[in-house]
Amino acid sequence: MGWAKVSFNSTPIILNIRDYIWKLGDDMAVKVIKASGAKEDFSEEKLRISLVRAAADVGVSVDGEVKIRPTSDITSAELSDLVELELLRKAIDKPELAEAAKSHLLGRIYKEALGKDFLRDKSKYGERVFASVERLVSAGLLKQEALSALRWVELKPEFDRSLSYNALRLFTNGNYALRGPDFKIAETPAAAAARVATAVAGSPEAARLYYDAITSLRIVPASPFWFNAWTKKEMFASCFTLEVEDCLSSLTHPGRYCIYDALAYSGIIQQLGGGVGYDFSLLRPEGDVVRGSVGVASGPISFMKLFDANVDVIKQGGKRRGAQMGTLHVWHPDIRKFIKAKTGELKDAHLQNFNISVFVDDTFMEKALGVDQNPKYPLINPRVFYDKTGQKAVEHVDVYKEAEVPRDAIWGEVDASQLFREISNSAWDSGDPGLIFKANLNASNPLLGEEIEVAGYRFTYIWRSVNPCAETVQNPFEVCNLTHINLVKFIKDNCAGSSFEEKLACIDWEGLAQAARLGTRFLDSAIDRSRTGIEIVDEMNSATRKNGLGIMGFAELLIKLGIPYASWEAVELINRIMGWIYVNALDASADLAREKGPFKYFEKSIYARGELPALKFQDFVWSRWERVKHVYPPELRDAGDRLREITERTRQWLLPYIEKLKEKVKGGVRNSVVLSIAPTGRTSILAGTTSGIEPVFALAFLRNVTVGTLVEYYEPGIEYLKARGLWTPAVRKAVEETGMLRDAPVPEDVKHLLATAMEIGWLWHVLMQASAQQWVDQGISKTINMPANAPSDDVYWAFALAWALGVKGITVYRDKSKSVQVIYTGLKQEIKKKLAETKITVRPISLETSIDEAANEVKLKALEEGKDPYCKTGECS
Template identity: 35%
Template sequence: MDALFDEAALKVLEKRYLARDATGAVVETPEAMLERVAGAIAAADARVDGSMDEAHLARRFYDLMAQRLFFPNSPALAAGRPEAQLAACFVLPLEDSLESIYRTLGMAARIHQSGGGTGFDFSVLRPAGARVRSTGGVASGPVSFIELFNVSTEVIKQGGVRRGANMAVLRVDHPDVFEFIRAKSEPGRLRNFNLSVALTDAFVEALGRGDEIQLTHPAAPERARHVAAEEIFSAIAECAWEGGEPGLLFIDRINERHTCPHVGTITATNPCGEQPLLAFESCTLGSVNLSLLCAGGEVDWERLREVVRLAVRFLDDVIEATSFPFEPIEHMTRLTRKIGLGVMGFADLLVDLGIPYDSEEALTLADEVMGFIHAEARVASADLAKRRGPFPAWNGSRLEAWGVPPQRNATLTTVAPTGTISILAGCSPSIEPLYAVEVVRHVLDGETLVQEQPRIRELLVAEGLDPDETLAKIRAAGSPRRTEGLPETLKRRIPTTFDIAPEWHVRMQAAFQRHCDAAVSKTINLPADAPLEAVRHAFELAWELGCKGITVFRDRSRGEQVLTRLQVPYVRCPDCA
């Protein structure tokens, strides 16, 4: 067994990230991979800063990853290779013309091949049946072009290893919104896309009043019609209950808190929804491993401070180290220099501190931890700005207007799903609760990873229980809280995802959102027997609590899902990190 990584992490590294020779044989150790990445990022730092010895900084970056305290989004593990593209998130623009659509499709293919994921706003495309003056024909509509992009993604593997990931966004007032809402009702359709409906404030207000909204498109005024907001909302909730999609984006809220409105308006996000971006922007993400930041029964705040400040420097350096696939992307990325630092291992931290996930104490901790990370990230970005200059779009930004000290980066904090890097870090993903005591994770083509939650075994031993016998009982019961004979204090301490009422999932997302410049990607998991009303309530609560978007998933509502409790089929979901 490797000294740094467990078996599951090694499988992922060997499949995706370790260097290979011309025959396909792995020729790089995990340690050498980390040295390559750390060296490349430190070399980029030296080109723009020079305030720290390059070899010393490379060692610090290496230790940060080797100690599993932080990982960047997985494309950044290609750093040090020729022409490596290191960002995870991209948003590409579309115009209502065939030339624009195919130009964007070609750009997306290149980005997918390099390991990135793409988001698109299809609202600009005229609705199906609208007249096309140049040809005298009729338009096929946004959903048909989403199908086109899906087929392209199917044949272009990310980095030659896996299919790409996409987000399709459509405004709630687009005439084809019902077709979009139901686009994934057929199993297997658009498997390379996540779908999100962009809800406007006007729609939410109309819904509250019981009013209608107008569905319209500037290129097809003849297609305009009025529809009850409730009819649209009900269709969204029903499809989300049936199969987990579409999700929601609260697009006006996203733009109200957008730091650079003078540069443009945000209309789309990356594939998992946590990074709203302007057209042609890219963003590099990274996550701090909270599972290793508990000391003496409390959060090790000083160590967390050190990790955050070094991680911000790392992520800013990635912008210098990356090879951009297209000039407009380089221009926009350098203009705002957005980064997204988040967390993983939050559920592990709660277990270590003896705090139930579904408790006010957990919400308070979430608020404190993310608030601390955001404040320290601001300090780090301001320090970089003193030496390197603020991001070029600083003048006229909301940050300048708010009186924030000049920043190197227009955004700093984001909570990503961490699907891959949490495996490398050996911790629970993102801010999600423990999924089950033992899960089958389907992350590699043709392979599965069976993972036991190590902290649960440790707790059982500490309680004087036979771990193998007790784990077998828990598996049979479905979760610790449903297992007879377990101490009540232990049941309360280790809930798994379906023990937790949906409102606690949403409240946790909102607690982290309060301190995120960008957004939070979190799945509101519902049990298989959850009623439709639970989906509606989750959507409404997310709006009320200030979330920027929401995704729900009812257990077993699809034939496939990423995490299972051994017996349930799965779906491969895009992971941003």
């Protein structure tokens, strides 16, 4: 067998590589395969020197020797991964080893991007970066203008070292770093941040502001910014929605956007790194007549399979796994087939590149819950509706357009209460479908019902599509760019408080306001630069100018303030934070309108009348609540009433700003919407914090993403336990076994503060999303986690309450309801053993078709500890 022995501070660490070798005979010289393909003899001394240097760079003393005798050739990347991952496994006891592992990985980045000799003389960082940029420009991988624009900022090499090991892995393997023609990494993290900042800025002054915000991790742009800034395909948007009309192609139906048109547009968008949502409600039901071919229709679900296969082929240009949302309105005759499309035996085999959700209107919900005593709800053939009225059913069959439905367009009826129960039972079974509440979506729509024309296409402006994780709510062909404020960066130093008001005072509200204003400008500038090459999409982007400014790190903020996630203090805090961000972002958009002009359809919007969409939304939700709350159990009625009181307190707190803003927006706003809370799956790894508004998922977990399998502890939680003297062997064992403190010997208040997603009751999840939604004019991506033994009634009431409290889209996930997942909590001994034995294969992501076989084997072994991803497709932003 081969082994290596390294001593850090005289503590021996054994690096076991038993299963990384093949016994081919001791007489053969073992080779290390370099990234270029060249081979060289394995050298214990060379490996030892690289470790010594990496450790010395972060002040860790290394002595001893490395002894290794592999009997098979091994790549340099495998060898480095072996060392780094072993150091990380030991780092829970000796944190400095994580710094050594990170330093070793950063050295690999520097060697590829800046040259092997850079590690011997690091004084020429900027010079080496610009030399690399020149090579990228010469190779045609960057635009010529990048050369001069990147000099607008002073590079910050310290940003490289501020990132965690997992962030650097994401940077290298997740396509945040540009690669040269030889597929070697061609930039450092600080250089990539400069590329993003300058590509959006348009001026040196703005570039410096953006660069400082990004490198301090106060704002973190979404993945497409890192993928595409200054490249030949400069597209920054994350979220797209497309129309899917009831025809095959615009070749035979000029002026319409048919199935294969949407398929082609989707491929282009996925290749650029965007996610796409489609509503399939315009497609005629299965079995309906197709006059042109004297045949019968196969229905919307059959066509969804085309889009599912399309993503498998495209793979988002190798940048990340494709993300799609498919929706169907509840009145569609194929609704029951849709509900069952990903449940039972189909849930792990059918439409695996789709999230699916049912669009429901208030009429349906009131019938389903018994507000309306008549549960009968019509099913409507969209083809007949269009033939009789010349209008699209999705624009008219809802509470906003009470057009009379032609009698022969009604293809039957369902019992709404029974169908709602079927939807919730399917979601309990597999996590699909979710629900999208059309009335809630449009309650904050500033252009609701207005006639719009873009690229020669006329339509009634109604939000009837959502992106893959439902954080953006859109008319078809709309676009939204995402950037996230990292809340953890706005906690004042050395601040502590016991009362809620004292805890509020620990937040740097002025700094948060500045971040909201800067993020608004950053996103608006991105709209002018971003292009897909699809005329109607690009024109719509310019016409409605949708910003998606969101947050990350909320759960970590709570821990640092000593506020449990499952508490009314947390529910009120998110209400205040989002209210504060909203008024400042909208105020900044009004300032931009004075500088550059308002969005194209401003005069048709409610802003022109001095109305604020968030307030319009709140008035709608709480007026309806008073009318429907009698059908809810007492504890849910009480929860809803309390959330209404919280929202009113925030509104009073913001009243001076609101009154000024009402007048100011009459003069114009630059962006039709300003906020959206995304799942921040990748970007929260980059920032080293928690995702979106989600709670801490687990205190120890395996994360399977396209960059590989990451073994993680939630460091702020471990630090909290250590600071209180609670990190004992028994507590560590409990955390590693389960990912939670539930069975650990620690005080109950500590368990409550560090409760993880699966321990938090579904009501708190719904309340948190509903509270944030009061001030978010678009949507919120959030998963309502439930334990495996949760009854189906929990899903039923979670859906029902979410609708009544104004949630726009809801997804539930019951533990163990799927067989393959993205995140696994706990590190059971057999899982840890399997990880130690698993061969680490580093391959270019663009050549991957799936996570490597060994990682899949680990996932199958980990089923008993399996937990869901926050975003079911895993890659939403």
